[in-house]
Amino acid sequence: MNLKRNYLFGTTILAGVIAMSAPVFAQTAEQTTEQQATEVSEVVVTGSRIRRNDLTSASPLTVVSSETIDNKGFTNVAQALNQQPVAGVPITPDGDQAGFGVGRSFVNLFNLGTNRTLVLVNGRRFVGANVSSIFSGAGAGGQVDFSSIPTALIDRVETVQATGGAVYGSDAVAGVINVITKKNFEGVEVNAEYGLSERGDGDQVRVRLTGGTSLLDDRWNVAGSYEYAETDSIGYMDRDRTALQMIRGSNPLNTSPTDGIPAQVWYFNRRIPEITEGGLAFRTSGIGLANVLTIADPNNAGRRVMAQFAPDGSLVPYDPGQFVQASIASGGDGLNLAELTSLQSPVTRHNATVFSTFEITPR
Structure with a gap:
């Protein structure tokens, strides 16, 4: 009797568990049906010769829309792309640029060099803007200047990171940036922007005029x-x-590594002693500070000092300053690079562009 009672009791518990679980199973089935019925829109990335879905691709993909560019007040695409974490040190007007390449905007993905980031426009290679000079500040290559691409006609910018080398070659090792322009643009748009720094300088002005129309039953x-x-x-x-022109150099008061005195200190007013605005007067035996012509010091009788040319062509005393490193001095009459260096380069740009598309056969 005891065995039968235990068996019947166990059967009752099992039946109760099944009855309690039935609503849960039914609820799960309903949720699964609803999830399967939900449609997810597909985003096809065209920044590669192989069309792919950005949800299934093994390569990191990013898309910057034209709305993002306009809402943040970017004057060119490079400013938007340089906000990405994968962007290295770019070549832009923000900061000092080499004299042979002022005003250009190159993107440098993963800091591998601007010549290792390929830029396409509508899936095709674009005209490069890199200058043929070792003083350009950029590696040799066909880098595209983003300032030459009109922002008003951009629909979106797609970036495929680090996997373009196998398809496009060595100039796409860091990635491929594909600029997609707007299609079937109609109407007229006028846009004007103005901005300045929080210090009240570095004014930026941009005015855009864009127009388009469709013909031949919208095929052209x-x-x-x-x-x-x-x-x-x-x-x-x-x-x-930056006006302080700070540079680290050896501390003349330091006597040993164990004296508790810093081995290096900061110096100010950085100068290049071998270069002056008027030029140094050299002997015929050679160049360099050791061969600079000396003249009598007008302030100390019997003492001779190095000479430099004044604006009127006369020879005047020259002070090389206090040497900090090789060819670098603190103070003196050497060239002050701070007077010639820009935090933001001056740029004036006129950009006129015309795009035309024609559908040979209707879609």
Whole structure:
């Protein structure tokens, strides 16, 4: 009797568990049916020769829309792309640029060099803007200047990171950036922007005029834009920190590693002693500070000092300053690079563009 009672009791418990679980199973089935019925829109990335879905691709993909560019007040695409975590040190007007390449905007993905990031426009290679000079500040290659691409006609910018080398070659090792322009643009748009730094300088002005129309039953579309942009310069001397021209050098008071005195200290007013605005007077035996012509010191009788040319061509005393490193001095009459260096380079740009598309066969 005891065995039968235990068996019946166990059967009752099992039946109760099944009865309690039935609503849960039914609820799960309903949720699964609803999830399967939900449609997810597909985003196809065209920044590669192989069309892919950005949800299934093994490569990191990013998309920057035209709304993002306009809402943040970017004057070119490079400013938006340089906000990404994978962007390295770029070549842009923000900061000092080499004299052979002022005003260009190159993107440097993963800091592998601007010549290792390929830029396409509508899936095709674009005209490069890199200058043929070792003083350009960029590696040799066909880098595309993003300032030459009109922002008004951009629909989105797609970036495929680090996997373009196998398809496009060595100039796509860091990634491929594909600029997609707007299709079937119709109407007229006028846009004007103005901005400045929190210090009240570095003014930026941009005016854009864009227009387009469709013809032949919308099979032929013609769109054009004109863009004017101007950026004022900000120099090193316009900011207190950069105007100090700080540089680290050996501490003359340091006697040993164990004396508790810092081995290096900060020096100010960095100068290049071998270069002056008027030029140094050298002997015929050679160049360099050791061969600078000396003249009598007008302030100390019997003492001779190095000579430099004054603006009127006369010889005047020259003070090389206190040497900190090789070819670098603190103070003196050497060249002050802060007066020639920009935190923001001055740029004036006129950009006129016309795009035309024609569908040979209707879709």
